[in-house]
Amino acid sequence: MDEQINSNLKQLSTWKRIFFMLIFAVIGELIRLLVWTVVILQVASSLLTGKPNPNVLSFGRSLSLYSYHILLFLTFSTEIVPFPFSDWNSTTALQLADTEATKD
Template identity: 40%
Template sequence: MSDINENIKSEKQWLRGLFMILFLVVYEIAEMVLVAVTLVQFLFSIITGSNNANLRQFGDSLAQFAQQTIAFLTYNSETKPFPFADWPQASRRIAEDEQDEQQAPPTTGS
């Protein structure tokens, strides 16, 4: 019973709870940004016939941010995500795909 009382009175627990509420709100905003990025990327691909590399990189870093946020919210990480840590960089895979596209010869339409 005394452990429960100590946990209830623990400033560390309540502070983490406040951060969790903050990151729940931030996660909801990130979901709205995801919808916007998805729509803009789709429109870009409809208009130009290819995707936008900058949006792909941002989308990848946004996905990493979401993963970091979920890990914090579910107690799988004690590391607070952005803005308490650096914004995640796009993965190497995205950069390699981008280089491959730049090196590929242009295709001719049929």
């Protein structure tokens, strides 16, 4: 049992993942601030024009997918490291793959 624990503690891939998880935990908190900015902009747009701003709407959707990707990575649900350590399109593909999997 102790040998297994020692082996696990010596795995470079585990420590590398922990390092990335710490980075993405910080990025996730910054995204929360951006989400509140999107919320405030959309409320202001709705009050002033009667409809949401399409540019902010698109950015909010993209930000939500990115946040989802980060949460999947932090919870060990995916091994794909989120942007900027992987392609931005991997987040979109990840969302599409999850949606298709839930249809079965």
